[in-house]
Amino acid sequence: MAGLMATATCTAFGGVLEGSGERVGRALLFERVGFLAELSRDLTGALVACRWDEASLDVLAAGVDERGEVLPSKGWMALRRLNWPQDVTSRAGVYVSDRVRRGAEEYAARTLRLALHRRTIVTAVLATWPADPRRRSEAEWTALRGLLPAGVSGAEIRNRTRQIRAYQAEHGKLPAGLCVLEGPPQVAPQVLLAAMDRQQVTLQRVDETTARLRVKLPLNAVPASGRDWAWHVIDIRLPGTVTVDAVLHTPTLRPTPQGRIAVGLPHSRPAPPVKASGHTVALGFDWGVNTLLTGVLGRLTGKGPTRRVLTDGRPLVFDATTVSAALHRLRGVREHLAAKRDHYRALADGLGSPHLAWGGEYLDRARVLEVEHGRVCARIRHLNHALAWAAARWAVDQAVALGASVLYLEDLATLEARGHRRGNARLSGQVRGMVAEAIGHLGARAGIAVV
Structure with missing residues (x-):
């Protein structure tokens, strides 16, 4: 049986x-997790900024150290092999254990390694910069494709070309590389506990619905010694997607703007093997705007040269019109709130010293609108998640009911809406990536291949 990995988002309340x-209440626990997240973000951000240059990315891309030995796959071990963390220290008077540094270094290594893909595309585009960036000739496309790794979509190439064109228009020359084109990546306040050992974190399953996390947290924002750190025992309620036979792995902690602690809990479970060939019954799905998924069943019949795929032509439709309309309305509300918030901030910034009282009132209104904007964004994320998993569950259930052993999804890696702002919003607002990922997960659990 193969293993199936997934990540569930849980919430810790106390x-x-x-x-x-x-007893540590939800508010106090949120505050202390926030202390740790901020300490980790400071270390990670400083390390990324310190190594945001072409020479450092060259070393990381080579994958070997000064002695020619291959770098470890674990990010924090790779950075220590290169002696990079020595260039970064914590704030004066702040005590941070070696385990916390490991988590920050792991986050920094992942961030820098992710940048290598973008750097490869930018380097190839700059090396084959066309005479007319708006329209490449066939020879220019061939030269560019020869330098790019396999799997890079046309959309990625066009996006990087637009980015370089904007830089050229502003500075009058082409950028030297990614590190000039972009500033150091921003890092989020989160804690990668997976890079730490049992002296900082432990995790065990209590029963079918509960897991117990032991983690050492700072008691204040500026811990001066080890006495300012203490072990906290946190019970986590597991969602129904984490089955009884699932193996839990060390989570990631992230304080949310809503005052909650989001626990990203990776878990694995055995999955039935999926065959790569020999399929005779398949479901094919096409993406749509009004109807999220439209599918049809195909059967492979005949032998030898007479083999062909037959279908009855009856469509299977997942109609998401109602939810799509709600999402479209919420997106309009979100844009309206953002515009009002920015307007009040601009008014406050434009008022001079004689009008400080009015400026403070405008800033108060902007803060209220910011809170409401966050609530609308959370509502949109919740609806997107629910829609994606409902569509995935429906698609896999259809395949199981019809006896299909393989499920095909239309590949829209190069999809770009053009010309109409409303069409752009509807296409970008869809949750196709989440649906595809959910179908892959649920299909693996059901023993169905997903292409």
């Missing part, structure tokens, strides 16, 4: 101080 048994 904990207990180990040893004393003191």
Whole structure:
């Protein structure tokens, strides 16, 4: 049986101080996780900014150290092999353990390694910069494709070309590379506990619906010594997607703007093997705007040269019109709130010293609108997630009911809406990536191949 990995988002609402048994409420626990997340972000951001140059990315892309030995796959170990963390220290008077540094270094390594893909595209585009960036000739496309790795879509190439054109228009010359074209990537306040050992974090499953996380958290924003850190025992409620036979892995902690602690909990479970060939019954799905998924069943019949695929032509339709309309309305509300918020901020910035009272009132209104904007964004994310998994569950159930062993999804890697702003919003607002990922996950659990 093959293993199937997934990540569930859980919420921690409170904990207990180990040893004393003191109850730690949700607000206090959120504050202390926030302390750790900010300490980690400071270290990660400083390390990424320190190594955001072409020479450092060259070393990371080569994948070997000064002695010619291959770098470890774990990011924090690779950075320590290169002695990069020595260039970054924590704030003066702040005590941070080696385990916390590991998590920050792992996050920095992942961020820098992700940048290597963008750098490869930018380097290839610059090396084959066309005479007319708006329209490449066939020879220019051939030269560019020869330098790019396999799988790079046309949309990625066009996006990087537009980015370089904008830089050229502003500075009058082409950029030297990615590090000139972009500033250091921004890092989020989150804690990668997977890079730490048992002296900083432990995780065990209590029962079918609960997991217990032990993690050492700072008691204040500026811990001066090890006495300012304490073990917290946090019970996590597991969602129904984490089955009884799932193996839990060390999570990631992330404080959310809504005042909650999001726990990204990776888990794995055995999955039935999926055959790569020999399929005779298949479902094919096409993406749409009004109807999210439209499918048809195909059967492979005959033998030898007479083999062909037959279908009854009856469409299978997942109609998401109602939810799509709600999402479109919420996107309009979100844009309206953002415009009002920015307007009040601009008014406050434009008022001079004689009008400070009015400026403060405008900033208060902007803060209220910012909170409401965050709530609308959270509502959109929730609807997108629910829609994606509902569509995926429907598609896989259709395949199981019809006896299909393989499911085909239309590849829209190069999809770009053009010309109409409303069409752009409807296409970009769809959740096709989430649907495809969910179908792949649920299909693997059901033993159905997904192409």
